[in-house]
Amino acid sequence: MLLVAAPSLFRQGLLGLLRQRWPQLLLTLTADATQVAALVARRPFGAVVLDGGGLPGPALPRLLAQVRQVRPAQRLLLLADARHPRPPAGPHPALVLPRHVLPQALAAALAPWLDGAPGLAATPVAARPSRAPAVATAFSPRELEVLRLVVDDYCNREIAGHLYLSVRTVESHRRALLQKSGARTLVGLVAWALRAGVVA
Incomplete structure (x- = not known):
């Protein structure tokens, strides 16, 4: 899986959740969106998760077009906010989620793509007893x-x-x-x- 996101607490939480649920998952991380098309051209990924927050609005459609040009069937999950235009529908549309989605919801959206990947068996995320205050x-x-x-x-x-x-x-x-x-x-x-x- 390729994760394109700036270093943040959200990215750290997501990485922890992904590693817990899919321990054998090979993760490629980059904060540089200009590298995405070249990385996807080298090899297919089970999924590409792109955080559009660091990109100006017009740059996102251009980036998606570059990825589609080098690998048309690449599975794309886009984290976008209101300023980003929706990607065009096509034979392989990108899945779009709100930028500040909970990591658990993001993992649930990736599950259909990653659960069937060869060599990846989902490990149920065990609920740890909460030591936190109830209110x-x-x-x-x-x-x-x-x-x-x-x-x-x-x-x-x-x-x-x-x-x-x-x-x-x-x-x-x-x-x-x-x-x-x-x-x-x-x-x-x-x-x-x-x-x-x-x-x-």
């Missing part, structure tokens, strides 16, 4: 503000500037968020926050 009231209003910005992939310095706090205070809020949510990593915190509906 968001365990967090202070300021912690919830920090959490929303963490989910939006802001770094500590950006959060501090946005909320008029010191970087050390932001670090303290992030530690409290990890402790109260029961998450061990920021990726786990973001996954829990999205799953629990604490942030949208």
